[in-house]
Amino acid sequence: MRVVVVGATGNVGTSVLRALSAEPQVDSIVGVARRVSDWHLEKVEWQAADIRSSNLVALFEGADVVVHLAWLIQPSRDHAELRSVNVEGSARLFDAVAEAQVPALVYASSVGAYSPGPKDRAVDESWPTDGIQSSFYARHKAEVERLLDRFEQDHPEVRSVRLRPALIFKREAGSEIRRLFAGPFLPSRLVRKEAIPVVPDIPRLRFQAVHSYDVGEAYRLVALGDAAGAFNIAADPVLDPPELARLLDARTVPVPAGLVRTVADLSWRLRLQPTPPGWVDMALAVPIMDPSRARKELGWEPRRSSGEAVLDVLAGIRESPGEETPPLAADAGGPARAREIATGVGRENP
Numbered sequence: 001m002r003v004v005v006v007g008a009t010g011n012v013g014t015s016v017l018r019a020l021s022a023e024p025q026v027d028s029i030v031g032v033a034r035r036v037s038d039w040h041l042e043k044v045e046w047q048a049a050d051i052r053s054s055n056l057v058a059l060f061e062g063a064d065v066v067v068h069l070a071w072l073i074q075p076s077r078d079h080a081e082l083r084s085v086n087v088e089g090s091a092r093l094f095d096a097v098a099e100a101q102v103p104a105l106v107y108a109s110s111v112g113a114y115s116p117g118p119k120d121r122a123v124d125e126s127w128p129t130d131g132i133q134s135s136f137y138a139r140h141k142a143e144v145e146r147l148l149d150r151f152e153q154d155h156p157e158v159r160s161v162r163l164r165p166a167l168i169f170k171r172e173a174g175s176e177i178r179r180l181f182a183g184p185f186l187p188s189r190l191v192r193k194e195a196i197p198v199v200p201d202i203p204r205l206r207f208q209a210v211h212s213y214d215v216g217e218a219y220r221l222v223a224l225g226d227a228a229g230a231f232n233i234a235a236d237p238v239l240d241p242p243e244l245a246r247l248l249d250a251r252t253v254p255v256p257a258g259l260v261r262t263v264a265d266l267s268w269r270l271r272l273q274p275t276p277p278g279w280v281d282m283a284l285a286v287p288i289m290d291p292s293r294a295r296k297e298l299g300w301e302p303r304r305s306s307g308e309a310v311l312d313v314l315a316g317i318r319e320s321p322g323e324e325t326p327p328l329a330a331d332a333g334g335p336a337r338a339r340e341i342a343t344g345v346g347r348e349n350p
């Protein structure tokens with residue numbers, strides 16, 4: 001079996017490569033990224049490509065499965081750049097899968113694709129996927145879901161799968177996650193339990209997480225199997241302020257959601273951090289997902305709890321172990337994070 005993984009060097013991509021490389025049924029893996037890696041992994045060959053402009057058909061010919069993970073989160077201040085990759089690039093990739101006659105397509109959707117929903121009960125994959133309109137990430141995920149709907153109608157011969165994972169964490173991605181969401185001014189040494197005495201108790205702050213290695217296993221299962229359609233991917237337990245406080249040995253403090261959004265908006269406008277307030281809106285609006293379909297139909301079982309995933313990434317932010325790929329490299333931000341600051345917080349993706 002030959003599998004092409006597009007967007008192979010990031011948090012999820014590296015976990016997918018690890019899972020596939022250990023699979024006896026997989027003979028060949030093509031890792032595709034804008035900047036190829038020096039990371040040596042069994043069965044993996046690297047190809048440099050940009051989904052907006054490269055000849056994807058040539059890359060996909062002869063593949064049994066294409067896994068589409070490529071996505072931009074930064075630069076958050078350049079919506080045209082983000083959309084050119086996330087939406088327009090995805091459309092090109094879907095067309096190339098059809099032209100290359102690839103039998104199966106696996107797309108990385110997200111909990112962010114869901115419309116606002118309940119926090120007191122879990123919803124299945126039939127919940128509407130119109131996104132959260134104030135979040136570019138959610139809008140783009142919803143828009144690509146519509147592209148994939150049309151692709152499935154036009155190409156029923158292609159087995160199409162979309163995974164909708166919760167927040168995805170692992171230690172090796174700590175430095176990347178810090179750069180993408182917190183920016184260069186967060187002191188990594190403060191990301192430890194004893195430096196986090198309180199957890200904000202924000203109304204509707206209930207979310208799910210999953211370890212990146214477990215997500216990689218979900219991609220392995222769908223790549224090798226015959227399942228089609230959408231699958232929610234999340235570990236237990238659901239994380240809320242009391243659970244986070246227990247996890248961090250902290251206490252909860254009530255904080256209005258409006259205040260959190262105002263602080264996020266102001267700090268983003270002042271270029272103190274790279275995350276626009278739409279991320280707050282999305283976190284408080286998306287529903288709790290029911291992952292039972294993945295468990296029943298894929299045989300997927302997370303080996304790590306959501307809390308373990310959170311603690312793992314916190315350790316990664318603090319220790320910056322990184323990985324041997326450009327996005328995950330511990331020094332990707334430059335000495336003393338100078339490159340992150342010089343390129344403009346939220347303006348470019350270092």
